[in-house]
Amino acid sequence: MVELEDFRLDTRAWLEENCPPGMRTRMVQGEQVNGGRKKPGSNPQAYVWLERMAEKGWTAPTWPESYGGAGLQQAEFLVLLEELQRIKARPPLSGMGITMLGPTLLEYGTEQQKLTHLPAIARGEVAWCQGYSEPGAGSDLAGLQTRAEDRGDHFLVNGAKIWTSGAAHADWIFCLVRTDRQAPKHEGISFLLFSMDSPGVSTRPIEMLNGQSPFCHTHFDDVKVPRENLVHELNKGWTVAKRLLQHERSGMAALASADTAGAMERIRPELPLPELARTYAGGGIDDPALRAAIADNEMQKRAFVLTQQRAVEESRASTPGAATSIFKYVEAEYVKDQLELQLRIRGHRGIGWEGNEFSAEELAMCRLWLEAKSISIAGGSNEIQLNIIAKRVLGLPDA
Numbered sequence: 150m151v152e153l154e155d156f157r158l159d160t161r162a163w164l165e166e167n168c169p170p171g172m173r174t175r176m177v178q179g180e181q182v183n184g185g186r187k188k189p190g191s192n193p194q195a196y197v198w199l200e201r202m203a204e205k206g207w208t209a210p211t212w213p214e215s216y217g218g219a220g221l222q223q224a225e226f227l228v229l230l231e232e233l234q235r236i237k238a239r240p241p242l243s244g245m246g247i248t249m250l251g252p253t254l255l256e257y258g259t260e261q262q263k264l265t266h267l268p269a270i271a272r273g274e275v276a277w278c279q280g281y282s283e284p285g286a287g288s289d290l291a292g293l294q295t296r297a298e299d300r301g302d303h304f305l306v307n308g309a310k311i312w313t314s315g316a317a318h319a320d321w322i323f324c325l326v327r328t329d330r331q332a333p334k335h336e337g338i339s340f341l342l343f344s345m346d347s348p349g350v351s352t353r354p355i356e357m358l359n360g361q362s363p364f365c366h367t368h369f370d371d372v373k374v375p376r377e378n379l380v381h382e383l384n385k386g387w388t389v390a391k392r393l394l395q396h397e398r399s400g401m402a403a404l405a406s407a408d409t410a411g412a413m414e415r416i417r418p419e420l421p422l423p424e425l426a427r428t429y430a431g432g433g434i435d436d437p438a439l440r441a442a443i444a445d446n447e448m449q450k451r452a453f454v455l456t457q458q459r460a461v462e463e464s465r466a467s468t469p470g471a472a473t474s475i476f477k478y479v480e481a482e483y484v485k486d487q488l489e490l491q492l493r494i495r496g497h498r499g500i501g502w503e504g505n506e507f508s509a510e511e512l513a514m515c516r517l518w519l520e521a522k523s524i525s526i527a528g529g530s531n532e533i534q535l536n537i538i539a540k541r542v543l544g545l546p547d548a
Contacts (some may be wrong), residue, residue, distance in 0.1 A: 183244035185276030217271030280324030340386035
């Protein structure tokens with residue numbers, strides 16, 4: 150216990166000295182660092198913070214030191230989280246490399262794959278994207294048809310992916326491909342890594358309802374992928390894919406970066422909901438139903454965050470399980486409900502798309518409200534999460 154308290158004091162002192170003032174504020178869109186250099190963050194202090202945290206191994210604090218982490222034990226990790234949250238520190242690094250692929254490679258990657266990719270991920274040198282969904286295989290992911298022909302020392306990949314987040318700015322992709330067309334659809338799938346600069350890779354941004362283009366349609370035309378970039382076993386990629394999705398759905402990555410609410414933080418209005426309601430009402434909140442809805446919303450958020458934190462504290466394994474679908478489902482519903490509540494509070498001022506009569510915050514929240522409709526689909530639809538919970542958590546029989 151004395152050693153742990155010493156670690157806390159050392160950590161607190163280091164953070165006070167090294168966390169830039171601009172990194173102790175709420176995240177601003179465009180200032181986050183997702184790795185790579187194709188789409189840099191707009192705040193130079195973010196890169197100072199990244200460099201300092203990466204040098205300590207604290208961008209991936211529980212990873213082994215040989216892979217760019219700090220090798221922290223669970224108790225030390227929890228102390229680090231508490232101290233980061235105490236100063237309201239921004240995440241030094243986001244993106245699919247640190248939150249999804251890295252933890253998966255720790256379990257399934259070869260030693261060479263770990264040494265090649267994990268330190269670069271932890272330093273924020275590489276941005277990754279996810280090649281899962283296809284035009285004909287979205288929620289039914291195992292129906293994918295992008296194929297990889299085994300040529301001995303390499304694979305030849307042909308096909309297309311859709312809704313590829315950040316593909317236009319990514320350096321590498323982790324991609325599901327079909328390597329055995331005769332096998333049942335959940336089999337015959339392999340998990341490959343390859344550079345987005347490989348000959349034959351092309352991307353086309355997809356403009357969304359909110360006016361942004363975070364997703365791409367990605368095409369592969371005779372893309373040559375070295376065999377050493379196969380993760381786990383040939384035709385066993387579905388096992389790797391499911392584990393990666395569990396890391397994505399767990400929300401643990403948000404906690405590990407001291408973001409106590411993940412997507413919940415990013416939909417927070419400038420004022421707390423009760424004060425926001427009073428402002429738009431021009432005084433008190435007379436509607437008891439609205440007061441009850443605001444209280445219920447805050448209770449949902451606090452219960453969710455506390456449950457995430459308890460899951461970290463109680464975890465005895467380094468990998469999440471099927472229960473992560475609970476986090477994914479609850480967070481998706483909370484985000485949509487909270488934005489609907491904001492719209493209810495703001496009235497017609499909550500649906501402004503453009504124009505000087507609306508504030509910048511009102512315009513931003515309207516676009517978030519539209520964007521959030523997709524959160525119950527992205528990363529596995531709510532219906533899929535409920536099926537996983539029913540089968541893998543509650544043990545219910547198939548209908």
